[in-house]
Each structure stands twice: as structure tokens, then as C-alpha cells.
Amino acid sequence: MNPLAQRHRNAHPDDERLFNDPQLRQLKAAVYELCWLFDRGYARHSTIKLVGDHHQLNKRQRLAIGRAACSEGEMRAREAKRLELQRSEGRPLMVDGFNLIITLEAAMAGAVLLRCRDGCIRDLASVHGTYHQVGETRSVIELIGRTLALFHPSSVQWLFDRPISNSARLAQSVRTIAEENGWNWRAELPDNPDMVIAASKAIAITSDSAILDSVQHWTNLPAYLIEHHFHDAWLIDFS
Known part of the structure; x- marks a missing residue:
């Protein structure tokens, strides 16, 4: 193992x-x-x-x-830029990799999740410069892939923070799983994914508040997955 x-x-x-x-x-x-x-x-x-x-x-x-x-203004501005997953058909997606995977690893392992005022699902984990894959990592990536495949985006670009230890290993895992399943994915390692996502015209997948306030459009994939696949999740509703 x-x-x-x-x-x-x-x-x-x-x-x-x-x-x-x-x-x-x-x-x-x-x-x-x-x-x-x-x-x-x-x-x-x-x-x-x-x-x-x-x-x-x-x-x-x-x-x-x-x-x-968050403030009322932040909540309304984020909601105005949120797209339903169905709107991703034929369009590129850009994934805040650590943000998405860690939240779903926490969900799969039964950790506390928060439904926040802006409707995002957030966890209480933090990376602190080092990431280690856990027992749920592969299952999480495969679940994300099967779900995104239902909505037929034109491409999916994953971004992982280069300075975080083991980011290259996780990016390679994403590439390998995508290749095994025929998914049109890329996984890259910029020094600052937040800036790349914020500047992109692709639909963002993230719950990072600073990114949400900067992107053109985003979609709430974690909330969709929690609703459809994690009915027993430990979800605290602050919305």
C-alpha cells in the first residue's frame, strides 16, 4: 500500500x-x-x-x-457569478485542486463540514505546506471524474500549489486516473494557483473566498456532490 x-x-x-x-x-x-x-x-x-x-x-x-x-454584499456577488453544473457543458473548467480534494476527503471520512452563508461547503482541514494522500484520495478523484463526465465540459484543468510538498505526486495521480478513464484533464503546478484561477475565463471550481470574489464564473461542485452522494455527511448548516 x-x-x-x-x-x-x-x-x-x-x-x-x-x-x-x-x-x-x-x-x-x-x-x-x-x-x-x-x-x-x-x-x-x-x-x-x-x-x-x-x-x-x-x-x-x-x-x-x-x-x-461573509457580508451580504459578498454573498450576493458570489451568487450572481455562480453557474449550475449543467451550464458547464462544452465549456472549460478550472479546479482548485487541494481545495476540492481535501473537502471531499473530509466528507468521505466523516469529518465536520460547513454549509456557509454563501452556500459553499467548506471543511476545517488545513495543509500547512505539506499534503499527504489519504485512503479516500483515489475514490474522491474518481467520484469527481464520474460526476463531471455527466456534464460534458470541454476540458478540466487541475491546479495544485507547487510549493506544497507532494503536490507533484497528487497531480500525477490525477493525470493517471484521467488517462485510465479517458477524461480530458490536465494537472499543472503553478506557484500561485489562486492568481491563475482568478485571471481565467474558465468556470472555477473552488470554495476559496478570495478566488470566488475574483473569478468571472464558478460552480458549486462540492455542494452538488454532498447532496447526491454524502447523505450522512456531518454537515453543519450556517447558511
Whole structure:
């Protein structure tokens, strides 16, 4: 077995306590307060600290509310650029590779997922400069491929951050699986995929807030996959 594919992106051992029903009531109040403050122009970092301190949230809970919240303006602007997957027929797609794969690895392993105010599905994982394939990685890539094939995009370009360890290995896995299945995919390793995606006219597949605010169009593939394939996902709804 590949030594890089022996682990899973499981739930954090504290998540049962951090996201139980009493905590969720408090977290949803915190997200509401964050959104209210964002709507009035308060800075993101200091506002998350303010609300987190007020509710005595730990680091992981603060990460969750920060990923879940956005301003009304951001939400409406992102929604205006969102296309249904059916609109991808005959059009190129550009995939934020780590962003998509890690979210679905987390979903497949039963980790916490967030349905955020802008409708995106986000996880609580982070790469920190190193990525390791897990037991679900191949299944995730194959599920993405089978799903995208239903909508007949003209091409699919995957981007992985070159500076992240093992990005080349993951890109090669994507190429190999695509070749095995006859999918018209490319996998590339730019130094800054965010800039490439933001500047592209292709339909973006990402839940990264900064990219969503810059792209021309995007499609919410994680939400589609969660709805159709992960009915038992641990999904916390902050929308």
C-alpha cells in the first residue's frame, strides 16, 4: 500500500464536544454577529477575534465561524457569478485542486463540514505546506471524474500549489486516473494557483473566498456532490 495513503481526514477528536447542540446554538449566534459586523465594514481578523472572545470560542471554533461568515454584499456577488453544473457543458473548467480534494476527503471520512452563508461547503482541514494522500484520495478523484463526465465540459484543468510538498505526486495521480478513464484533464503546478484561477475565463471550481470574489464564473461542485452522494455527511448548516 502507498505509505502516503494510509491515513484518513477524519473528524478532530474534540469535534463531538466543540460542535454539539449547545455549542452549535452559540456558534450560529456568533456567525450571525460576524455577518452583521462584516455588513458594516468591520475588518475580518479583528472581528473574528472580537466575536470569538465574546463567546469564549477555541481556535477550531473560530476557524469554523470565520469560514462560515461573509457580508451580504459578498454573498450576493458570489451568487450572481455562480453557474449550475449543467451550464458547464462544452465549456472549460478550472479546479482548485487541494481545495476540492481535501473537502471531499473530509466528507468521505466523516469529518465536520460547513454549509456557509454563501452556500459553499467548506471543511476545517488545513495543509500547512505539506499534503499527504489519504485512503479516500483515489475514490474522491474518481467520484469527481464520474460526476463531471455527466456534464460534458470541454476540458478540466487541475491546479495544485507547487510549493506544497507532494503536490507533484497528487497531480500525477490525477493525470493517471484521467488517462485510465479517458477524461480530458490536465494537472499543472503553478506557484500561485489562486492568481491563475482568478485571471481565467474558465468556470472555477473552488470554495476559496478570495478566488470566488475574483473569478468571472464558478460552480458549486462540492455542494452538488454532498447532496447526491454524502447523505450522512456531518454537515453543519450556517447558511
